[in-house]
């Protein structure tokens with residue numbers, strides 16, 4: 001018998017349903033976190049494979065990689081392990097454009113997005 005039963009009696013049907021929904025939501029969030037972790041592992045593996053190929057085939061060094069990582073990190077003014085991109089502007093009308101659409105929603109200009117933005 002649970003502590004809640006001892007102190008407050010049985011849970012009401014509404015409370016039981018809310019608890020079941022919360023438990024289901026927690027399980028779904030846990031599955032999503034596991035999926036993201038698995039995807040991150042695959043990305044890290046591919047990144048390491050690409051880097052070792054570049055190092056072997058082109059003679060690049062780890063120091064050069066670290067310097068480039070730091071330069072990109074500093075592109076937003078802060079060496080904090082993150083890159084914050086400023087919103088892009090339409091080259092035709094100058095308005096702020098969404099990265100979700102292939103065309104400017106104001107003037108229809110085709111947009112070539114930065115693949116790393």
Ligand SMILES: [Zn+2]
Pocket residue numbers: 090091092093094095104105106107108109
């Ligand atoms: Zn535009």
